[in-house]
Amino acid sequence: MSDGPEWSIPEVALAVDLAVLTVHDGSLQIMLVKRGIPPYEGVLALPGGFLASTSEDLDHAAARELSEETGLEAKALHLEQLRTYGAPGRDPRQRVITVCYVAFSPRLPTPTAGGDARAAVLVPVEKALRPRTQIAFDHKKIIADAVERTRSKLEYTTLAAAFCAPEFTMTDLRDVYEIVWGEELDPRNFHRKIIGVEGFLVPTGERVSRQPGRPAALYRRGPATVLHPAMLRSRS
Amino acid sequence: MSDGPEWSIPEVALAVDLAVLTVHDGSLQIMLVKRGIPPYEGVLALPGGFLASTSEDLDHAAARELSEETGLEAKALHLEQLRTYGAPGRDPRQRVITVCYVAFSPRLPTPTAGGDARAAVLVPVEKALRPRTQIAFDHKKIIADAVERTRSKLEYTTLAAAFCAPEFTMTDLRDVYEIVWGEELDPRNFHRKIIGVEGFLVPTGERVSRQPGRPAALYRRGPATVLHPAMLRSRS
DNA sequence: CCAAAAGTGTTCACCGTACACCCATGT
DNA sequence: ACATGGGTGTACGGTGAACACTTTTGG
Numbered sequence: 085m086s087d088g089p090e091w092s093i094p095e096v097a098l099a100v101d102l103a104v105l106t107v108h109d110g111s112l113q114i115m116l117v118k119r120g121i122p123p124y125e126g127v128l129a130l131p132g133g134f135l136a137s138t139s140e141d142l143d144h145a146a147a148r149e150l151s152e153e154t155g156l157e158a159k160a161l162h163l164e165q166l167r168t169y170g171a172p173g174r175d176p177r178q179r180v181i182t183v184c185y186v187a188f189s190p191r192l193p194t195p196t197a198g199g200d201a202r203a204a205v206l207v208p209v210e211k212a213l214r215p216r217t218q219i220a221f222d223h224k225k226i227i228a229d230a231v232e233r234t235r236s237k238l239e240y241t242t243l244a245a246a247f248c249a250p251e252f253t254m255t256d257l258r259d260v261y262e263i264v265w266g267e268e269l270d271p272r273n274f275h276r277k278i279i280g281v282e283g284f285l286v287p288t289g290e291r292v293s294r295q296p297g298r299p300a301a302l303y304r305r306g307p308a309t310v311l312h313p314a315m316l317r318s319r320s
Numbered sequence: 321m322s323d324g325p326e327w328s329i330p331e332v333a334l335a336v337d338l339a340v341l342t343v344h345d346g347s348l349q350i351m352l353v354k355r356g357i358p359p360y361e362g363v364l365a366l367p368g369g370f371l372a373s374t375s376e377d378l379d380h381a382a383a384r385e386l387s388e389e390t391g392l393e394a395k396a397l398h399l400e401q402l403r404t405y406g407a408p409g410r411d412p413r414q415r416v417i418t419v420c421y422v423a424f425s426p427r428l429p430t431p432t433a434g435g436d437a438r439a440a441v442l443v444p445v446e447k448a449l450r451p452r453t454q455i456a457f458d459h460k461k462i463i464a465d466a467v468e469r470t471r472s473k474l475e476y477t478t479l480a481a482a483f484c485a486p487e488f489t490m491t492d493l494r495d496v497y498e499i500v501w502g503e504e505l506d507p508r509n510f511h512r513k514i515i516g517v518e519g520f521l522v523p524t525g526e527r528v529s530r531q532p533g534r535p536a537a538l539y540r541r542g543p544a545t546v547l548h549p550a551m552l553r554s555r556s
Numbered sequence: 557c558c559a560a561a562a563g564t565g566t567t568c569a570c571c572g573t574a575c576a577c578c579c580a581t582g583t
Numbered sequence: 584a585c586a587t588g589g590g591t592g593t594a595c596g597g598t599g600a601a602c603a604c605t606t607t608t609g610g
Contacts, residue, residue, distance in 0.1 A: 096332070134329045270601075295609080297560045533587040
């Protein structure tokens, strides 16, 4: 930390952006808002905003923006820092440094327009990342980073359960893996592997029949956060 | 990104701090500087400093501080973003947000005091992290994060070679693993495993005799950056 | 009865571990 | 000669992949 004289320290605007991900309709989706003012008016962007005051904590700012712009409660979600983006010129108005967070959510309730009345929409990440899709600022790169972080965390943590409702079946959980990874998994080996991870799942003792076929057992999230051994994607 | 009126945006001071790690004298060491002015005058802290201007890129600021405070050339080193620390009150003078970077270096040349004449020293991380050791600001937490990142990256990347001289033996490389992980590895299985990772090592064809015993082959870093399959620490 | 999904058992190939053993040097 | 570290061969146990097979429902 520098000891330079304080009068020479340039001050910059600090923002917090959110990549809120959910699994919905067979695809990994991200919550975006349509910008109401220039620059990038009418273009999709990550929800986020500037620090509310000089004394607001970063994590608190992220939780506040999450609740303001999506109506979701931060304490119910995983919310973790992703990375900080600060290339000069990434915001045409002024120098803006953005600390980005990722959040993982089960069924997002139909997003309500936030306090500033902008529309929040869910967009499949595959669509958001297409070259033809226009995304404001450098947010497409941020989305790509968030998606890669998510794919990677499925391998060695119990994150997948965060995408499921409070009670879920083994197939619900497998669907999360298959959708996020875009890869099919053997249901039988998957079952055995997950059951073998102590503390990942807690059986409720109940069963559900949602299709023809034998009813599936219901589980709740267990206390485990890491996967031992890891659940690896196929090398491709 | 918020569309709030710009006159309401609080500005904060933005700093860049560096966790420069190296393996030396049988331990993982970190470069620290003794602060010359309050707060924490005379206390060890991470090298770093404020953004030089409102238009300076974050990565550039990190590279500049690295060269200014340690004399190391950034282009020769891995330099990657670790995390951003922004708790209010972490700097008693004013609100400071710090974007932290980690760098990995082979033999650090005896660190020369930087432009502002503060002394740079190498400290074993084990010593820096001891409860009794005083470290400025929240830098002890940052050091702990940097060390954990390093330990973890050894598992699935070829990072270990970054701690070695341009030409090194298999034992040099194994020493890095053993020192960073604090764990003994079987030399024979280690050898086979590393050799099996395509692109990790390039044999120079030369041999060195540094102790009694059969001379060891010399290698250079290869183009590979990821380890397939991973080199896992023993579960403990 | 049949299709379909849940879940179990079994086989096989591969990989990490442990370790016996040989190689090549300094002293 | 002998200690020491470099490097190869090999046997064993565990884990993942593939898949046959049983169980239990809806239609």
